[in-house]
Amino acid sequence: MNRARMNQPDYIHIQQLLAQARSHADAAEAHGTLAGCLCGAGGYRFEDWLREILPEGRAEPAAAATLRALYAATADALLQPDMEFELLLPEDGQSIDARTAALAEWCQGFLYGLGAGAIPDASGLPGEAGEIVRDFAEITRAGVDAQQGEESNESAYAELVEFVRVGVQLLFEDLAAARRPPAPSAAPLH
Numbered sequence: 421m422n423r424a425r426m427n428q429p430d431y432i433h434i435q436q437l438l439a440q441a442r443s444h445a446d447a448a449e450a451h452g453t454l455a456g457c458l459c460g461a462g463g464y465r466f467e468d469w470l471r472e473i474l475p476e477g478r479a480e481p482a483a484a485a486t487l488r489a490l491y492a493a494t495a496d497a498l499l500q501p502d503m504e505f506e507l508l509l510p511e512d513g514q515s516i517d518a519r520t521a522a523l524a525e526w527c528q529g530f531l532y533g534l535g536a537g538a539i540p541d542a543s544g545l546p547g548e549a550g551e552i553v554r555d556f557a558e559i560t561r562a563g564v565d566a567q568q569g570e571e572s573n574e575s576a577y578a579e580l581v582e583f584v585r586v587g588v589q590l591l592f593e594d595l596a597a598a599r600r601p602p603a604p605s606a607a608p609l610h
Contacts, residue, residue: 429486429493431510431522437483438473445473448522449529451508454494456533459592462599464537466491472536498592505589507581516573517564523580527559530588539598549594552587559584 434447443450450473457464457472466488471477479487490508497505507526510519531553534542542553559580564573 429490431508434490437486441474441479441483443473445529446525447508448526452526452529453533455588456530457537458495458498459595460534460537460539503589505585507585516577520562520564520577524560524562527556531556549591552591
C-alpha cells in the first residue's frame, strides 16, 4: 500500500540496511526522525539525516543510495499538495504488537527530529500544531489492548497511523515559516 503511494523502499529492507550500518535507530524511528527534521528545520539535507541515525554519519554506497531514495521520497511527498506522505512502518502481515511498537518508535523519532530543528519545544506550539505534537507524545506510549479483540486493535492502529500521517502533513504546512531563514534586516543597526 504505502510504496504505491509514496514510492519508498520497504520497511524490512531499510531495517536490514540500518542494522548493517549499526544505526542508532530502527527503520520506523529513523524515518520519524527524518520527517520531524524535514518539518522543523529549513535546508535539512540527506547528510544531516545520516549524521542523526548512523554512528559515523555515512553509509556504504549501496545503502546510501537506498537511504537517499527514502529521503527524497519523504521530502517530495511532504511537498506535494495531494497528501501522499506515508509512514515507514512494518507491513500489515507483521503482528499488531510489532506494528504498534514501530508506530510508537516512529512518533518518538518524529518528536526528536522536530526538536532538533527550529522548534526546540514543539509541545508548546500554539493551537492545532501543539495538540498534534502532544498527541504524538501520547502515541509514543501506545500498546496493544489485550482486552480488545484483534479487529478492534487493528482498527485502532489504522486510525492512529492515519492520524499521524495527516498530522505530519499539517505540521509540515504549519511550520513552513519556522523553516525559513530569518530575513536580513534592511535597516542599519546604528
